[in-house]
Each structure stands twice: as C-alpha cells, then as structure tokens.
C-alpha cells in the first residue's frame with residue numbers, strides 16, 4: 001500500500017460530512033490536483049463522542065460509494081499507541097504511531113551504544129543536498145539525540161510490528177508522529193530519528209515532526225515565519241537524503257498535524273512543495289465540526305438555537321473542555337462574548353464570528369477555539385444534534401466543502 005504524493009487528513013467528529021469533505025477533493029481533481037482523502041479520528045475523539053473506529057470506516061466507505069470515488073482512500077488510526085491500537089486494527093489501513101510520550105525515556109545501554117556506533121560515519125561535516133550550510137556533527141550530538149529519541153522510536157517499532165502481525169506486511173500505511181512533544185525537532189534530529197526508524201525496520205511513509213511555532217487548533221499559525229520556512233525546506237531536504245541513505249520508502253513525506261487553518265504558512269509550504277517536487281500529508285484538526293455549527297447557525301430557527309446553546313454550555317464549562325487541549329489552544333477569556341450577547345445574534349453574526357475569515361471584522365479566534373473544543377456539548381445533545389445535521393445537510397455541506405477547497409486545498413496544493 002503506497003500512499004499517494006498528496007494526501008489530506010479529514011477529521012470528522014460526528015461522521016456525517018464524509019461526502020461533503022470528499023466533494024472538495026473531487027473538485028481539486030477536476031482542477032488538476034490529485035489528493036487522496038484520509039479519514040482520521042483519534043482515540044481521544046472517539047472516547048469523547050462515544051463512537052468506535054468502525055464508524056469512521058463506514059463513513060469513508062459510504063462517501064466513496066455515494067460519490068463514485070475510484071481512487072485510493074484511507075482510514076487513519078490517529079495518534080495511537082500499543083495500549084489502544086487493537087480497537088483500530090480491523091477498520092484502519094493508515095496508522096499514526098504516536099510516540100511523543102516516550103521521548104527522553106531511558107534506553108537499554110546496549111541498544112544505545114549500538115545505534116550510536118552505526119551513526120559514526122556521519123561524525124564530521126554532514127552535507128545534505130538542498131541545504132546550503134553544512135552541519136557539524138560531533139559525537140556528543142549523536143549521543144544526545146539517541147538518548148532523547150531512541151526509546152520512542154523503538155516503541156514505534158513495537159507498535160508497527162504488532163500491527164504488521166495482524167494485518168500483514170504492506171497492507172497499511174505507517175506514519176510516525178512526534179508532533180505532540182514539548183520541543184520542536186531540528187533537521188539534524190529529524191535525520192537521526194529517520195535513521196532510527198530505518199534501523200527498526202518501520203516502513204514509514206509519513207513523518208510528523210513538531211515544528212517551531214504554535215499550531216493551535218483551528219486557528220492560524222503563531223510563530224516566526226522565516227524560521228518556519230527555513231525549517232520546512234530543510235526537513236524536506238533531510239527526508240529526501242534519508243530516503244536514499246537509509247533505504248526508507250521512496251514516497252516518505254512530511255505530515256503536518258493541526259494543519260488546518262494555518263493560512264500564514266501555506267505560501268511557504270506551497271513554495272517548498274513546488275521547489276522540491278515534494279509530497280505532503282496535511283492533517284486537519286477536526287474543524288469540519290465548526291463548519292457544521294456555521295451551517296446550523298445560517299439555517300436559522302432551531303439550527304441557530306442549537307448553535308447558540310452549544311456556545312452557552314461551552315462557555316459555562318470552559319475549564320472542563322479546555323484543559324484536555326491546553327497545549328494546543330490559546331484563548332483570551334476576556335474576549336469571549338457572554339452567552340446573553342450571543343443569544344441576541346442573528347444567523348450572519350454567529351456564522352461570521354466563527355468562520356475563519358481574518359478579513360472579516362466579526363471573526364473572533366477566541367470564540368472559534370472555544371467552540372472547537374466544545375464538540376463534547378454537541379455530542380451530549382445526542383439525536384437532537386444529529387437530526388439537525390441531517391435536516392440542514394445542504395447548507396452545512398456547502399460550508400464544509402468550501403472550507404476544505406477554498407481555504408485549504410487552493411492555497412497549499414494548487415499551482416499558481
């Protein structure tokens with residue numbers, strides 16, 4: 001199973017927008033850009049919404065059938081580890097092995113020394129094609145990187161081999177993710193991480209490092225843009241070099257997590273993809289759920305009432321909803337309107353406050369982030385929420401498709 005050059009991770013909390021999401025990729029294909037869909041949902045999301053991984057498979061299969069999508073598509077067991085992978089094995093064919101929690105765990109001394117010895121030939125000046133400056137690699141550097149990452153990559157190896165023992169070799173796509181770690185990884189660290197991945201025999205097709213800057217859920221990138229641009233270019237160069245050097249899968253590419261809505265880094269990403277003729281997996285952050293809220297608000301009537309109720313409850317249960325996501329949101333509480341004010345909003349005011357249009361005066365990134373983590377409230381509404389999704393399917397679908405196509409596919413993947 002060989003993942004295509006461009007792939008798009010479409011998370012869908014309530015599993016009702018598969019067709020609307022796929023529509024955006026069909027539109028891209030019509031315009032000459034071929035991107036395959038990957039429906040991703042993490043253990044955490046399933047747990048909060050009370051869905052099971054098989055539901056994501058049903059959603060994907062149904063959307064593909066309904067729209068007659070003849071190309072490849074995938075179901076991603078997102079951010080899984082050894083303790084929860086079994087729930088996903090049957091229904092998934094893409095596995096994001098999350099080993100960020102194992103960074104800096106102590107490694108067996110013999111393993112450590114063996115790995116370090118194998119990196120000996122890189123001590124000295126390391127030139128990587130596509131990167132202007134040379135890296136000076138000293139033994140202490142390799143030791144430090146090994147201490148930091150070897151245990152985590154060995155853990156990824158264990159998860160990989162467990163999946164392989166059930167599904168069989170080459171029957172699934174493997175991603176290794178370290179994006180939820182505390183510190184970003186440097187290109188040199190990425191190089192030796194890839195060396196360790198190859199040593200473990202993991203046929204990784206995507207790798208999700210942590211980049212510099214903040215990748216908050218559903219809002220724009222916050223950070224040093226020139227530094228990100230340099231880092232992104234260098235990471236691609238490192239991957240291309242590592243593929244040859246370590247005999248990794250030739251289609252290995254970067255995966256960007258919480259990649260939706262990072263509008264300010266899309267131009268440099270697009271430039272880099274074209275410059276290196278590189279592939280990309282762009283994993284979105286479940287913002288389709290926000291388009292559902294926008295669609296409900298625009299529908300008016302009981303749709304708008306539900307959208308307001310979600311805000312009201314999210315506002316009063318702020319801590320409970322925000323704490324699990326504390327590392328990936330930055331909300332200025334003082335800029336959140338009171339539920340009484342929101343109660344007075346009309347359709348357009350609600351939709352424009354939430355929709356990620358930075359040129360719109362009403363857009364409020366605090367409201368957007370709060371509602372982003374507020375999907376638990378909608379899930380507690382049960383049938384009432386789901387019935388509204390069905391009743392207002394048309395207006396919701398328009399917003400879902402437009403968001404993916406206009407605000408994501410066009411600025412990242414479309415040739416200028």
Ligand SMILES: [Zn+2]
Nearest residue numbers: 179180257258
């Ligand atoms: Zn992630």
